[in-house]
Amino acid sequence: MTSKTRITPEEALAYHLEPKPGKYEITPTTPMATQRDLSLAYSPGVAVPVQAIADNPASAYDYTVKGNMVAVISNGTAILGMGNLGALASKPVMEGKAVLFKRFADVNAIDIELDSEDADDIIKAVAMMGPTFGGINLEDIKAPECFIIEQRLKEIMDIPVFHDDQHGTAVICAAGLINALELSGKKIGDVRIVLNGAGAAGIACLELLKSMGAKHDNCIMCDTKGVIYQGRVEGMNQWKSAHAANTPHRSLEQAMIGADVFLGVSAKGAVTPEMVSSMAENPVIFAMANPDPEITPEEAHAVRPDAIVATGRSDYPNQVNNVLGFPYLFRGALDIHARAINDEMKIACAHALAALAREDVPDEVAMAYGRKLSFGRDYIIPTPFDPRLIYVIPPAVAKAGMDTGVARRPIVDMNAYILNLKSRMDPTASILQGIHARAKQAQARMIFAEGDDPRVLRAAVAYQRAGLGKSIVVGRELDVMEKLNTAGLTDAHRELEIVNAATTPHLESYRDFLYKRLQREGHDRQDIHRLAARDRHVFAALMLAHGHGDGLVTGATRKSAHVLSLINHVFDAKATDGAVGVTALLHKGKIVLITDTLVHEWPEPDDLANIAIKAAGVARNLGLEPRVAFVSFSTFGYPVSERATKMHAAPKVLDAMNVDFEYEGEMTVDVALNPEIAANYPFNRLTGPANILVVPARHSASISVKLMQEMAGATVIGPILTGVPHPIQICTSSSTVNDILNMAVLAACKVG
Numbered sequence: 243m244t245s246k247t248r249i250t251p252e253e254a255l256a257y258h259l260e261p262k263p264g265k266y267e268i269t270p271t272t273p274m275a276t277q278r279d280l281s282l283a284y285s286p287g288v289a290v291p292v293q294a295i296a297d298n299p300a301s302a303y304d305y306t307v308k309g310n311m312v313a314v315i316s317n318g319t320a321i322l323g324m325g326n327l328g329a330l331a332s333k334p335v336m337e338g339k340a341v342l343f344k345r346f347a348d349v350n351a352i353d354i355e356l357d358s359e360d361a362d363d364i365i366k367a368v369a370m371m372g373p374t375f376g377g378i379n380l381e382d383i384k385a386p387e388c389f390i391i392e393q394r395l396k397e398i399m400d401i402p403v404f405h406d407d408q409h410g411t412a413v414i415c416a417a418g419l420i421n422a423l424e425l426s427g428k429k430i431g432d433v434r435i436v437l438n439g440a441g442a443a444g445i446a447c448l449e450l451l452k453s454m455g456a457k458h459d460n461c462i463m464c465d466t467k468g469v470i471y472q473g474r475v476e477g478m479n480q481w482k483s484a485h486a487a488n489t490p491h492r493s494l495e496q497a498m499i500g501a502d503v504f505l506g507v508s509a510k511g512a513v514t515p516e517m518v519s520s521m522a523e524n525p526v527i528f529a530m531a532n533p534d535p536e537i538t539p540e541e542a543h544a545v546r547p548d549a550i551v552a553t554g555r556s557d558y559p560n561q562v563n564n565v566l567g568f569p570y571l572f573r574g575a576l577d578i579h580a581r582a583i584n585d586e587m588k589i590a591c592a593h594a595l596a597a598l599a600r601e602d603v604p605d606e607v608a609m610a611y612g613r614k615l616s617f618g619r620d621y622i623i624p625t626p627f628d629p630r631l632i633y634v635i636p637p638a639v640a641k642a643g644m645d646t647g648v649a650r651r652p653i654v655d656m657n658a659y660i661l662n663l664k665s666r667m668d669p670t671a672s673i674l675q676g677i678h679a680r681a682k683q684a685q686a687r688m689i690f691a692e693g694d695d696p697r698v699l700r701a702a703v704a705y706q707r708a709g710l711g712k713s714i715v716v717g718r719e720l721d722v723m724e725k726l727n728t729a730g731l732t733d734a735h736r737e738l739e740i741v742n743a744a745t746t747p748h749l750e751s752y753r754d755f756l757y758k759r760l761q762r763e764g765h766d767r768q769d770i771h772r773l774a775a776r777d778r779h780v781f782a783a784l785m786l787a788h789g790h791g792d793g794l795v796t797g798a799t800r801k802s803a804h805v806l807s808l809i810n811h812v813f814d815a816k817a818t819d820g821a822v823g824v825t826a827l828l829h830k831g832k833i834v835l836i837t838d839t840l841v842h843e844w845p846e847p848d849d850l851a852n853i854a855i856k857a858a859g860v861a862r863n864l865g866l867e868p869r870v871a872f873v874s875f876s877t878f879g880y881p882v883s884e885r886a887t888k889m890h891a892a893p894k895v896l897d898a899m900n901v902d903f904e905y906e907g908e909m910t911v912d913v914a915l916n917p918e919i920a921a922n923y924p925f926n927r928l929t930g931p932a933n934i935l936v937v938p939a940r941h942s943a944s945i946s947v948k949l950m951q952e953m954a955g956a957t958v959i960g961p962i963l964t965g966v967p968h969p970i971q972i973c974t975s976s977s978t979v980n981d982i983l984n985m986a987v988l989a990a991c992k993v994g
């Protein structure tokens with residue numbers, strides 16, 4: 243259980259710089275195209291909701307974004323564990339929290355950085371923002387000011403005010419501890435707890451644990467001055483005093499001897515292996531400081547293999563991080579138009595999280611993580627990408643809020659609410675997450691054929707540094723070094739394996755192999771030498787054929803059809819061999835596969851049936867249950883046209899084949915994708931909107947994909963080459979670094 247993902251500073255900066263500075267933008271949800279739209283959205287139409295809200299303030303939840311809008315507010319005085327770096331420097335974290343709100347719970351959030359360390363200033367500023375938001379999430383404001391600020395705002399505001407570092411952290415810590423103690427066979431009322439870090443997170447964690455049964459006399463809190471004991475005067479405040487222990491211990495080192503639980507919300511490296519060695523049997527260690535924990539899991543396990551260890555990071559098992567809490571706590575609170583997030587709602591959240599980790603983990607979650615997760619020492623808390631969180635946690639929070647009287651609009655039908663929560667989530671994100679996790683598991687050696695292209699090099703570096711596997715780059719060493727240098731990736735040169743025909747000891751066997759394949763197709767030995775030694779697409783394919791790599795990515799510098807014809811020298815990847823190209827279009831939370839986008843020019847009914855079968859395989863590999871529509875400009879035989887005949891015939895070919903997926907046709911795209919229009923054809927065998935569109939020819943495939951990409955801004959993955967015995971993926975000349983990386987990931991987890 244080691245940390246595999248290595249993020250470099252360059253990558254972190256590039257992520258924040260591209261494609262646009264920062265991490266989010268704001269998009270309208272209503273049309274604003276015509277004069278009429280303008281009249282409705284703005285003057286004079288807007289006057290009507292203005293008056294309605296003036297007459298009945300509660301209607302702001304109906305006519306404005308207030309009800310689904312949270313402010314993420316910081317003054318930057320305790321940015322993660324980095325300390326007081328100021329309001330402006332906190333912006334990347336706050337933008338990040340805003341994006342997490344959206345990604346995980348479909349809550350709109352914006353970040354607001356306030357340039358003041360004065361509690362009264364902050365209270366005044368935030369209180370004045372009340373009308374705008376459905377909730378206030380305070381973040382990375384240091385103790386003790388954070389306690390005063392939150393308390394006062396709760397008193398004066400009529401929407402939830404929640405300091406994430408206090409309560410978000412406490413809730414997740416409690417959820418993890420419930421399960422860790424169950425696994426170590428200990429009871430919260432009996433365990434000796436040492437908590438390091440007496441700030442926002444520390445005070446809130448200990449308070450919540452005490453309210454859940456931890457005994458005051460069993461808990462010792464420490465800060466930079468050591469143990470907080472009764473009678474201590476230095477560095478104290480009223481919040482620390484409430485937890486002062488009656489103990490002779492004065493240092494963290496002394497307090498740790500015989501402790502059952504260590505909770506760290508302090509700073510990197512605050513705990514030593516010696517301290518961990520001195521703990522009781524089966525110790526629980528939550529080293530939650532970010533970005534670097536108090537002690538790493540490797541260091542803790544080296545001295546105590548019996549320890550259950552969690553950190554705040556996503557690259558180790560057991561991520562105890564408030565990301566599991568704030569999106570869902572606010573989702574539940576907003577959905578009941580709550581006045582507050584109270585203790586009962588927090589405790590309900592902790593119990594729901596703990597219970598979810600003990601449930602059987604569905605395959606789609608295991609798929610998303612690339613490994614089977616089951617309740618145990620390395621899985622004490624759900625993982626942030628668990629798709630069940632959105633429909634399990636908010637209902638528990640909402641119910642607790644309703645039971646304790648903070649709901650302004652209670653939920654009447656909980657089942658309908660759960661369905662609504664399920665539909666909020668974007669399925670495409672979990673698909674991408676899934677293939678990345680599977681690739682990480684596969685650890686494939688990926689051949690990047692075009693080592694002279696800076697995009698390809700950046701993707702190769704990212705592939706390796708993301709812990710996805712080993713990158714092998716085809717190119718001349720000096721050229722690769724120079725391009726890496728220009729891309730600001732000088733160090734990467736030592737990490738990548740650079741291969742070319744001049745340096746490989748395998749050239750002769752590659753040539754023999756190629757000659758055997760092509761000698762009867764008009765190629766003489768001279769041609770073969772040129773192909774094997776000088777064409778990097780052929781050379782890279784030969785490497786793959788000889789097992790000198792597990793997958794191949796190419797095509798970023800040449801036209802796909804040309805690259806495919808070169809690869810065909812080495813592999814049987816023609817239409818007649820059953821090869822097919824499938825392109826995934828991701829847009830507005832929907833995913834549709836279009837095929838054949840690469841191999842068949844003008845497929846006949848038998849080819850179309852094969853294309854459907856291959857695309858269904860790709861869909862299943864992506865975690866989708868295939869529903870194939872053979873699309874045309876006619877629907878079920880009307881209008882009659884020679885061009886549509888083959889689309890009419892293709893489903894009949896499948897009828898005779900007894901395949902195990904849904905298919906139907908021919909039909910127009912709107913019938914395929916829009917259930918209301920499909921309802922006009924009650925005999926239609928598809929049980930839902932199609933997710934695979936088999937199109938009549940390669941030109942229609944290309945036109946539809948590019949139209950969606952250019953007009954709608956859809957994300958395009960592919961074409962994914964399938965039906966070829968080795969994982970080869972062909973990018974396009976317009977592929978970005980991220981597109982190329984995605985292709986490598988698809989090859990690594992053999993989606994094709």
Ligand SMILES: NC(=O)C1=CN([C@@H]2O[C@H](COP(=O)(O)OP(=O)(O)OC[C@H]3O[C@@H](n4cnc5c(N)ncnc54)[C@H](OP(=O)(O)O)[C@@H]3O)[C@@H](O)[C@H]2O)C=CC1
Pocket residue numbers: 319320321322323324382383384385406407408411438439440441442443444464465466467477506507508509510512530531532533553554562563564565
């Ligand atoms: N995993 C998660 O979800 C979360 C983790 N955290 C992490 O917790 C830490 C604290 O955050 P927060 O409470 O907001 O910050 P605060 O500034 O409010 O509090 C920090 C506290 O930590 C103490 N401290 C700092 N360094 C040490 C040290 N080396 N040994 C002992 N105590 C120390 C300080 O002591 P003193 O009072 O003497 O100055 C203070 O009490 C950060 O690393 C943060 O990343 C926070 C929120 C969520």
Ligand SMILES: CC(=O)C(=O)O
Pocket residue numbers: 321322323382406407531532554563564565
């Ligand atoms: C996770 C978080 O909020 C922090 O470390 O501050």
Ligand SMILES: [Mg+2]
Pocket residue numbers: 322381382406407
């Ligand atoms: Mg924080």
